Amino acid sequence: MSVTIALDAMGGDHGPDVVVPAALSVLKENQDLKLILVGDQEILTGVLQQQGADVGPRLQIRHTSQVVAMDELPSVALRTKKDSSMRVAINLVQEGKASACVSAGNTGALMATSRFVLKTLTGIDRPAIITALPTMNGHTHMLDLGANVDSSADALFQFAVMGSVLVQAVDNNPAPKIGLLNIGEEEIKGNERVKEAARLLAQSDINYVGYVEGDDIYKGTVDVVVCDGFVGNVALKTSEGVAKMITHFMKQGFARNPFAKLAALIAMPVLKALKHKIDPRRYNGASLVGLNGIVIKSHGSADVFAFANAIKEAVLEVDKSVPARINQQLDTLLTKQQVG
Amino acid sequence: MSVTIALDAMGGDHGPDVVVPAALSVLKENQDLKLILVGDQEILTGVLQQQGADVGPRLQIRHTSQVVAMDELPSVALRTKKDSSMRVAINLVQEGKASACVSAGNTGALMATSRFVLKTLTGIDRPAIITALPTMNGHTHMLDLGANVDSSADALFQFAVMGSVLVQAVDNNPAPKIGLLNIGEEEIKGNERVKEAARLLAQSDINYVGYVEGDDIYKGTVDVVVCDGFVGNVALKTSEGVAKMITHFMKQGFARNPFAKLAALIAMPVLKALKHKIDPRRYNGASLVGLNGIVIKSHGSADVFAFANAIKEAVLEVDKSVPARINQQLDTLLTKQQVG
Structure with a gap:
């Protein structure tokens, strides 16, 4: 069955220059896919021409006159940018003209x-942001990554449910191991919200394995790491920072003198394999879970390869009917929680 | 002037086997230093003998009969371990018999x-944990790393004061740049406590430069990163996790086949320099700031090199009279805050 995805073609640091080539590359790989480029018709047509491509039955343009700026206040964008590429891409999902959107x-x-x-699914107060991250032995998922600060125990429980169902769906993992991010230093560990969430999870049908700490994320101790959005966002950005620093020192070291440059050449295959393993572009495409529809957030600075991966994530979630599955499980889990 | 430091010789994963050789190595380097090994006399004498060393005017043993277990509840340790190596090492600081202790x-x-x-300094509600971390261009300091969860705006402000004064002292930096750790995703950024702390800092005499995000830690954007202890602990452990994962992949890559092994040999000088740059052992020795006295926390799994660095951190803080300086600045800054 053919799937249609709407792309916010004007969003991100590079806009159409990245979105259009990424769209063309994914269309080439996946013959059942249809894409709608949402944005300025003239600009998009120009970029398509540069790429030697054109609209057709599998690639349409939906013209919009506005763009949401990267630093615009969400409330202002919501109120004043009703014909933005972002808003219209989401509208297409709501209208059933696309099965997902990517921005x-x-x-x-x-x-x-x-x-x-x-709108959010019944039982979900606010959506959360979830992404896959590389680990020593594969990958894990983590949420929330910044949509919610000061999350209550109930919110953390909802994140766990959404994470569990998403991983069941996209990884074909029948009982994902769920860990609650905590610290080991306090008297009876962590803060009250985390402790209360642990109690809720222990009583639920979720495969909750207990507290995990920051270093467990990359050990791959669990399949889903659940945390407040402030904490998750800091953990994610900190990880990027460490990886960049190490890369920086390696580049510096391998450029220090002719011998080091030669060593770099010889070590290249190993260094390339390492780069590939921890390449954040491979994991590009975070999901906004908890909505009546699939919305995928690409990193703002994504290149063509990275944005193409975000589109593929959207296709995967459509194939696996992620929101419908979360909805179903929420019914079961939240009812049980209320009864229990 | 000679400085005396008390060492909790039984603490950590390795106890005397690490603490004693580290003590001997630091004593050799620093002729003005005196150390007190606090712990079981018989065991400590045995380890000293193994090392071909003995007590003397610069190295004493203070016998204690108890040890605080690594997983013991703090309240239980406090109540039942009054003759533990940890408790007595701290007592020696309180009694003026040592200028600092390390555990x-x-x-x-x-x-x-x-x-x-x-006891805490007047104006400080609870101590915080601060450590130095490597950055692309040197190092930064970060606090709190796990002593306080759900820190109030006032607590974050106090962390900033303590961090600023400590870095002034140990880095000879007259006006350390202070950043408040935050996330960039929310409507008006971050949570209420962080926003309120930002207002307090902006009105103070501290060199507050604004919000920083997780990746700024390792960019070296600021000299002191201020955050809640839950967030700081997760950031620190996550960083360790990323570094370990990258090291793991590198080792794996360079052992994959004979060619890779050869490449590893050739690249060894560069890899060693990298390892040195990000070696957490170089940064071992976190301070418990905000106390009437200097207490340095070594990583539990520290080896001799790492524990020796924690002792050196204690000596440095004694030389620079860190608690007295913090006390002085607190008077000025907190008075101003109350007036203003």
């Missing part, structure tokens, strides 16, 4: 607009 | 006992 634009605006247009 | 033991117990025995 590299302003995260806050994407979250606020998605929530306003698509 | 690789249970962080929670060390924090609770230090606070009970030494």
